[in-house]
Amino acid sequence: xxxxxxxxxxxxxxxxxxxxxxxxxxxxxxxxxxxxxxxxxxxxxxxxxxxxxxxxxxxxxxxxxxxxxxxxxxxxxxxxxxxxxxxxxxxxxxxxxxxxxxxxxxxxxxxxxxxxxxxxxxxxxxxxxxxxxxxxxxxxxxxxxxxxxxxxxxxxxxxxxxxxxxxxxxxxxxxxxxxxxxxxxxxxxxxxxxxxxxxxxxxxxxxxxxxxxxxxxxxxxxxxxxxxxxxxxxxxxxxxxxxxxxxxxxxxxxxxxxxxxxxxxxxxxxxxxxxxxxxxxxxxxxxxxxxxxxxxxxxxxxxxxxxxxxxxxxxxxxxxxxxxxxxxxxx
Amino acid sequence: xxxxxxxxxxxxxxxxxxxxxxxxxxxxxxxxxxxxxxxxxxxxxxxxxxxxxxxxxxxxxxxxxxxxxxxxxxxxxxxxxxxxxxxxxxxxxxxxxxxxxxxxxxxxxxxxxxxxxxxxxxxxxxxxxxxxxxxxxxxxxxxxxxxxxxxxxxxxxxxxxxxxxxxxxxxxxxxxxxxxxxxxxxxxxxxxxxxxxxxxxxxxxxxxxxxxxxxxxxxxxxxxxxxxxxxxxxxxxxxxxxxxxxxxxxxxxxxxxxxxxxxxxxxxxxxxxxxxxxxxxxxxxxxxxxxxxxxxxxxxxxxxxxxxxxxxx
Amino acid sequence: xxxxxxxxxxxxxxxxxxxxxxxxxxxxxxxxxxxxxxxxxxxxxxxxxxxxxxxxxxxxxxxxxxxxxxxxxxxxxxxxxxxxxxxxxxxxxxxxxxxxxxxxxxxxxxxxxxxxxxxxxxxxxxxxxxxxxxxxxxxxxxxxxxxxxxxxxxxxxxxxxxxxxxxxxxxxxxxxxxxxxxxxxxxxxxxxxxxxxxxxxxxxxxxxxxxxxxxxxxxxxxxxxxxxxxxxxxxxxxxxxxxxxxxxxxxxxxxxxxxxxxxxxxxxxxxxxxxxxxxxxxxxxxxxxxxxxx
Numbered sequence: 001x002x003x004x005x006x007x008x009x010x011x012x013x014x015x016x017x018x019x020x021x022x023x024x025x026x027x028x029x030x031x032x033x034x035x036x037x038x039x040x041x042x043x044x045x046x047x048x049x050x051x052x053x054x055x056x057x058x059x060x061x062x063x064x065x066x067x068x069x070x071x072x073x074x075x076x077x078x079x080x081x082x083x084x085x086x087x088x089x090x091x092x093x094x095x096x097x098x099x100x101x102x103x104x105x106x107x108x109x110x111x112x113x114x115x116x117x118x119x120x121x122x123x124x125x126x127x128x129x130x131x132x133x134x135x136x137x138x139x140x141x142x143x144x145x146x147x148x149x150x151x152x153x154x155x156x157x158x159x160x161x162x163x164x165x166x167x168x169x170x171x172x173x174x175x176x177x178x179x180x181x182x183x184x185x186x187x188x189x190x191x192x193x194x195x196x197x198x199x200x201x202x203x204x205x206x207x208x209x210x211x212x213x214x215x216x217x218x219x220x221x222x223x224x225x226x227x228x229x230x231x232x233x234x235x236x237x238x239x240x241x242x243x244x245x246x247x248x249x250x251x252x253x254x255x256x257x258x259x260x261x262x263x264x265x266x267x268x269x270x271x272x273x274x275x276x277x278x279x280x281x282x283x284x285x286x287x288x289x290x291x292x293x294x295x296x297x298x299x300x301x302x303x304x305x306x307x308x309x310x311x312x313x314x315x316x317x318x319x320x321x322x323x324x325x326x327x328x329x330x331x
Numbered sequence: 332x333x334x335x336x337x338x339x340x341x342x343x344x345x346x347x348x349x350x351x352x353x354x355x356x357x358x359x360x361x362x363x364x365x366x367x368x369x370x371x372x373x374x375x376x377x378x379x380x381x382x383x384x385x386x387x388x389x390x391x392x393x394x395x396x397x398x399x400x401x402x403x404x405x406x407x408x409x410x411x412x413x414x415x416x417x418x419x420x421x422x423x424x425x426x427x428x429x430x431x432x433x434x435x436x437x438x439x440x441x442x443x444x445x446x447x448x449x450x451x452x453x454x455x456x457x458x459x460x461x462x463x464x465x466x467x468x469x470x471x472x473x474x475x476x477x478x479x480x481x482x483x484x485x486x487x488x489x490x491x492x493x494x495x496x497x498x499x500x501x502x503x504x505x506x507x508x509x510x511x512x513x514x515x516x517x518x519x520x521x522x523x524x525x526x527x528x529x530x531x532x533x534x535x536x537x538x539x540x541x542x543x544x545x546x547x548x549x550x551x552x553x554x555x556x557x558x559x560x561x562x563x564x565x566x567x568x569x570x571x572x573x574x575x576x577x578x579x580x581x582x583x584x585x586x587x588x589x590x591x592x593x594x595x596x597x598x599x600x601x602x603x604x605x606x607x608x609x610x611x612x613x614x615x616x617x618x619x620x621x622x623x624x625x626x627x628x629x630x631x632x633x634x635x636x637x638x639x640x641x642x643x644x
Numbered sequence: 645x646x647x648x649x650x651x652x653x654x655x656x657x658x659x660x661x662x663x664x665x666x667x668x669x670x671x672x673x674x675x676x677x678x679x680x681x682x683x684x685x686x687x688x689x690x691x692x693x694x695x696x697x698x699x700x701x702x703x704x705x706x707x708x709x710x711x712x713x714x715x716x717x718x719x720x721x722x723x724x725x726x727x728x729x730x731x732x733x734x735x736x737x738x739x740x741x742x743x744x745x746x747x748x749x750x751x752x753x754x755x756x757x758x759x760x761x762x763x764x765x766x767x768x769x770x771x772x773x774x775x776x777x778x779x780x781x782x783x784x785x786x787x788x789x790x791x792x793x794x795x796x797x798x799x800x801x802x803x804x805x806x807x808x809x810x811x812x813x814x815x816x817x818x819x820x821x822x823x824x825x826x827x828x829x830x831x832x833x834x835x836x837x838x839x840x841x842x843x844x845x846x847x848x849x850x851x852x853x854x855x856x857x858x859x860x861x862x863x864x865x866x867x868x869x870x871x872x873x874x875x876x877x878x879x880x881x882x883x884x885x886x887x888x889x890x891x892x893x894x895x896x897x898x899x900x901x902x903x904x905x906x907x908x909x910x911x912x913x914x915x916x917x918x919x920x921x922x923x924x925x926x927x928x929x930x931x932x933x934x935x936x937x938x
Contacts, residue, residue, distance in 0.1 A: 011774060015773075015774045015777045019783075027790060145918075145921065146914045147913075148910060149871070150874045150893075223426040224433070226426075228444065230424065231421065232415075234447050259782075260867075262781065263779065271893060284789075290789065293785065293789055296782075297786050
């Protein structure tokens with residue numbers, strides 16, 4: 001088990017290293033002058049301010065220093081939590097801007113992912129090898145999982161928001177309100193949260209249901225299921241075993257899907273102008289705020305790595321074989 | 332009579348039509364008898380074994396009856412068959428290596444299986460049975476993956492016989508094992524019969540020499556039909572059916588060097604069971620075939636307990 | 645011991661004929677392929693049949709669907725059907741190029757890692773796992789943000805370069821199990837070189853699996869590309885279904901009630917990707933007897 005976690009942590013460490021290196025390399029080796037393009041887009045009119053920004057960013061990139069030193073400096077700054085300063089909301093540090101957005105993204109993603117995971121797995125398991133259900137769950141599941149996240153978001157916003165007028169379609173809370181913990185504000189928060197959450201939940205749901213259905217069919221055809229059936233064990237027991245065993249690859253699947261889920265959350269936020277990381281990325285791109293973009297990138301990578309590790313721990317808890325040190329999840 | 336099978340026909344539904352994998356087989360197994368069932372692959376022996384306990388979705392019961400201890404088994408009805416499974420008929424499958432749920436401790440799995448059949452686990456009895464096949468009681472706290480191949484095989488044998496079934500079907504259980512383990516497994520099965528864990532047994536294999544070591548009688552099948560059934564000794568020493576003779580002749584004899592006697596395989600291959608030929612199905616490969624073989628030979632009892640389906644027998 | 649079983653493996657033509665038999669009777673496969681064919685034909689032939697170019701001003705803006713403009717017009721008076729037809733073409737191009745590249749990289753890495761084993765496997769596996777964990781879209785965001793001019797080809801290139809890991813992992817596992825099979829041993833004993841064994845012995849034996857991997861990568865590429873387009877990092881020239889969605893969102897089609905602007909592009913993506921997935925399940929059932937319904 002120690003070896004299992006050791007390996008995992010090594011992969012995550014290397015991944016973080018690679019991500020940081022990519023982050024450092026791209027502005028330096030892509031064609032064009034990043035500072036110039038950033039300043040050109042930054043809507044700053046006073047020449048003095050532009051000059052100050054140019055000086056600041058040139059220093060930050062450290063173009064006057066040898067490349068290896070630039071790289072080390074980059075790491076040094078990073079380890080101190082210094083992601084640079086945003087152009088879009090100059091001179092707020094990037095880390096502050098990101099921290100303001102993270103709670104919204106997490107508040108959207110965590111419930112949507114967990115809920116869709118549990119409901120989807122149950123639904124898929126229920127549908128497997130039951131003709132009538134299978135014929136309804138499967139097509140709906142495929143349509144959902146094939147939908148671009150932003151499209152379902154747009155449709156929900158249009159149908160339930162614009163046409164039916166049930167939910168607000170933009171922002172994390174009403175413009176007229178100031179964030180506080182009063183019941184009115186929390187209610188308003190939930191109202192704004194509902195549509196982005198639902199669209200994220202629904203698209204993800206389809207994928208889990210289908211995945212579980214296919215897994216469970218394999219398990220129900222497996223040798224141990226046949227043996228139990230030959231000994232007259234009731235379907236209930238066989239299905240329970242099959243579900244437990246099918247959930248294991250689904251846990252690995254959750255880790256594999258994290259990237260897609262994050263991507264889904266980002267575009268969903270953009271549709272609803274929900275003030276999370278996705279909207280931040282859109283602002284960063286529109287304003288050529290490359291520091292903000294890079295900071296967000298590192299943050300997302302870090303978040304995904306942490307989530308992966310949590311999933312690894314869960315896997316060890318659920319799959320007894322990893323604990324006895326015999327086998328289990330490869331990779 | 333423990334088991335009586337009468338004119339059993341079981342067909343496989345396939346794309347090209349129904350394959351008559353088992354086409355009218357009659358035989359019986361006495362209490363305490365171990366019947367070895369042998370033949371080439373595709374002769375219907377595994378189909379027969381499956382029919383007695385659980386037919387898969389592609390199999391169709393086309394005719395004939397199976398009686399166990401005087402009761403007619405509803406083999407075509409999966410739900411009605413269930414009460415008989417495990418209690419009256421049990422199975423040691425071909426796939427013993429993967430027959431146990433990989434994510435449950437063996438003891439826990441056995442407990443859950445028994446409870447689902449309305450039986451309370453008798454821990455002392457279980458441990459005694461484990462001891463009989465030389466498994467330590469600690470295996471119950473292990474996962475299947477922690478057991479060696481031979482241990483898994485013995486564990487499955489113990490599980491399958493826990494409820495002292497009247498009939499045990501052991502389907503090709505030795506093919507995945509090495510020779511010395513095969514013998515040990517075969518002996519353990521005979522021991523199960525001797526201690527009364529099972530009343531009678533059908534031991535399906537393609538290895539006649541192994542069958543001979545534990546079986547009381549041997550039944551040879553060919554192309555979905557019974558070819559010959561007789562006490563084990565008779566089958567090996569005085570076979571009457573030409574197919575049996577060729578099978579026995581192809582066995583290397585103990586103490587005879589291969590140089591002395593050529594191993595003769597049987598030329599040709601069994602007929603397609605999709606549209607089997609009329610008359611004797613071995614006709615095309617039989618050196619003794621003559622005109623009469625165009626008619627189907629009945630399985631006649633040529634001497635007590637010796638059945639042969641051949642006009643020349 | 646005498647082994648009577650002389651079961652020969654079924655000869656390849658029989659297997660192929662059987663696969664074809666099931667393929668022609670598999671509803672999922674047929675429906676999937678049918679939908680894909682219709683959309684592919686629209687994407688290929690459509691742009692030749694409609695006269696206007698996607699950015700032309702063709703008539704009154706914000707008109708609902710009519711016999712003249714099948715999908716209506718947007719706020720700029722552009723014909724949405726014309727855009728849709730051109731966008732489909734881009735979408736298929738990204739899918740084929742991105743998915744194809746990812747499939748090729750996945751195969752090379754998977755085959756080499758699975759066949760060679762040892763240190764090569766360790767290194768490739770580590771690489772695979774690292775790229776597997778990094779969220780693809782985030783990397784693409786960074787890369788595309790720094791690209792001044794973005795084309796469909798470059799978009800597909802980067803999608804291909806980042807989305808191969810799961811395929812490599814799956815192919816590696818399959819190769820691993822085929823590596824020790826008799827026919828591979830035989831080829832090895834007869835002195836064939838490694839790449840030859842992979843191409844002649846291993847790949848053909850998992851060709852259906854490889855094809856299904858490609859289909860999934862194909863669909864995945866389309867979805868990733870549409871997300872990139874939507875965020876505003878799509879091709880700077882031309883039109884794609886994702887860009888249409890982005891435009892519709894950016895120019896408030898939602899609030900203006902121009903449902904004909906944002907429904908078709910999303911429906912197109914969903915139909916194509918969904919059809920690919922469904923066809924994939926169909927193929928799985930064709931090649932995997934256990935999954936066929938009894």
